[in-house]
Amino acid sequence: MDTKIIQITAAKGPSECAWVVAKILKIFLKELIEAKIEYTVLHKVNGIENGTVQSVTVELKGKKLSDFLKNWLGSIQWIGTSTFRKYHKRKNWFIGCYELNQHKEKTINENDIQFQAIRSSGAGGQHVNKVSSAVRAKHIPTGAQVLVSDSRSQHQNKKTAILRLKEKIADHNIGQLKESIKSEWENHLSLERGNPTRTFTGSDFKQQKKLKSFKTKRNQLKTDLRKQLE
Template sequence: MAEADLVLMVTAGRGPAECRVVVARVARRLAEEAAAAGLSVALDLGEADEAAASVLVALGGEGAPAFAAGWTGTVLWVDEALRGGRARRNWYVGVHRLAKPARTAPLSDADVRYEAMRAGGPGGQHQNVTESAVRAVHVPTGLSAIAREGRSQHQNRKQALARLSALLSAVADRAAAGAKRSEWLDRIEVERGNPRRTFRSA
């Protein structure tokens, strides 16, 4: 990963099933805000996924650490409809910054598809008019990572591949931790109260 790259985990911890719905919503909101801030984003959540116990979000770009700091902690999502209008309406999930993976998942060139795209976002005229951004797609899993901060496709291809590799490593680390699920959940316990951010369903 580049120096500014990092991985966040959005997690329901030991929360009820409804918190898994909120995890997916918060991960998407986080990714949308990161992209709007000009950061490169990769997450292990498909478009059709409506619930997840945890979601990994990889961020890249010079502003990634500061952006992540504004999200790390507890997120409160207020939604009375999640439990059919019954009493509970406050749902808490946690956002944790993960340590950089100790290993990097090996990637075969045959397993990665590259797509050129408009860079977009902050960065001036050069970014907006050239197809310098690159999306790297891991074909076996469908996971993808985007790099747009470089000035050339070559630079962004390298960054996207590194970001995708980091995301795959984090996914593998999470799967391995599943064997020690109780210990893992203790590490990512969600604090109820003192939310860093609050969202309300429309």
């Protein structure tokens, strides 16, 4: 199963572009569901106007993600009248859909954990005071550490400490990912205005169909055939 992180952004575009992001997000998520691709919204920045989204970052998990994203990555165009400035002359609005570099997650290797047995404190009678059953565990690469004294069994406390360290590192990874997302958002402040990957029109956001015309090709074939017969 592949994992990719996608950002749909209005960058420094006006409220109209943030409105487009909100509309496109609904279409994007609907197509993910239809393609049976799992998704998690990691980060979202709402726009100034109600119902608008300046930027949203989504984690995708599934098969053949690259094939699915061929129809999305790049600039996306909406052709329509401003929803906020009725008489605004501009009719073409662009947003961006990008794949972000994935942050390398830190994983727990039990060989990197340093354990220290210490005496438990608190209620529990003489047994607690005499036996060093509590465990302090430290993950050397990240410096994360936990103290566990849930059980009178040092072995059980070690197992619990490992689980809690994993949870702590997972939280650390999420924090790092969010920082990475904020940083990369700054890199997408300028959008390509031409050659859109997808184009939508009207208030209902129907995709603009590209009608293929073979008239020019037929005329060229007729000309070539005529030359051959001469």
